Amino acid sequence: MRVIKTVSEMQVARHSLAEPVGFVPTMGYLHAGHISLVKQSEKDNAATVVSIFVNPTQFGPDEDFGEYPRDEQRDLAMLEKAGVDAVFLPPPSEMYPDGFSVLVEVEGITERLEGTARPGHFKGVATVCNKLFNIIEPAKAYFGQKDAQQILVIKKMVTDLNMNPEIVVMPTLRETDGLAMSSRNLYLNPDERKAATVLYRSLLKAKEMKQAGEHDTEAIRGALTGLIQAEPLAQIDYISIADSTTLKELGNVSSQALVSLAVRIGKTRLIDNLVLT
């Protein structure tokens, strides 16, 4: 497995890889969710590249860029074991040299949910993915469903800018108690870790209500609000029941409604989502 730290070395190495190339962009501190993306890429492609880059431009000034968990050696061992061909691990100065001044902006769907809660977040995400796709030139790129809005943003960027990669979405992996796997789960103390299951319990509640015939999103949102408020360590950022393509809030639950939650558990902000089929 090659470990590459500069853009120019990555561009050279890229052209010695077997085609097609699959790509898994990550911010490191890998968990089984990331590895499931790697495994799918290895099934679909002749070579797989993983990037590890904690992208500063997608964090707000009051967010957790500085304390975001990092463990390069552990990540590299996991990726070596998973059979990855190359890891791209650039320092920020390689991705954003002095004088960097270009932004890729997806309008519309970024003005909701995470885009409202985290201003500028999706400009950072779109710009870094645009750069990574240009450097790695993958046939397919793999993302986890946990970041549902991120997937819509990246798909829209790829479509509207006529970029090459096919975006492949893989299911959210969960701990045995349902908590969605996330590098940020590390922040949770034991009490918070227990409280954090309220996100998935709420999503299941929404699913159950829909299956029992409840189609009024206000009724569902009300039930979820009650459930989360009953958890003393939890604080609701948003509960959204929206069209899974446009992210427009729904009055009635349609066949492809996306329930998205952002909830603070202590100081840690967690997100999760479920499509109500």
Next chain:
Amino acid sequence: MRVIKTVSEMQVARHSLAEPVGFVPTMGYLHAGHISLVKQSEKDNAATVVSIFVNPTQFGPDEDFGEYPRDEQRDLAMLEKAGVDAVFLPPPSEMYPDGFSVLVEVEGITERLEGTARPGHFKGVATVCNKLFNIIEPAKAYFGQKDAQQILVIKKMVTDLNMNPEIVVMPTLRETDGLAMSSRNLYLNPDERKAATVLYRSLLKAKEMKQAGEHDTEAIRGALTGLIQAEPLAQIDYISIADSTTLKELGNVSSQALVSLAVRIGKTRLIDNLVLT
């Protein structure tokens, strides 16, 4: 010569072209300046693609998008004669389908000169070139020096987004009396056509003053202002003497100062520039 009107056909046709591919993006109504870019591309590459697309997003609401000159048959005859391999001639709905919502923005250098005079212009330019580069995948793309700021914007986008094409800049071609070739020269009536030579005469005046030892940009700007104001049909939009990389206005003429002019001749807005070596 293949004439292609859809993105998907262009993507298929692209992969049957000999490598490397050179690309000349144009808005049509071709003149000898465009053909000089085509000829250079043919020298440098195994195949040459030309696009003809009057890009609506780079025109302001009060600008000349509607009346911008178009003559598809004449353009195609010129390109056929020049030996071009493929012409990409998409309708606006191919480039901007309903719901299109992605922008590429170059900050900094777009906040001056044409960027100030034409708000939104360079977002349109950067976005359409980004799309065209992704569709055509050229090794090199060719631009004329007449649009000096456009070249800086596109080079910055390519560098910062790690795009592939090398940007090749070719000299401005001029009519025998010095007027820079431009599709917009068509708008000029005979009196305006004579008056329009004041742009190049002004650039030569700046060069002459520099060569005579004048380094004070205010003195040079003053002389150019006088020259243009003496022409009754001309109205100055801007006279800039700036660093040719950053476009920051200079107090003293340096070794690579760019003199840029935007002047209205009657209702027609013309630009021209010269690097004072």
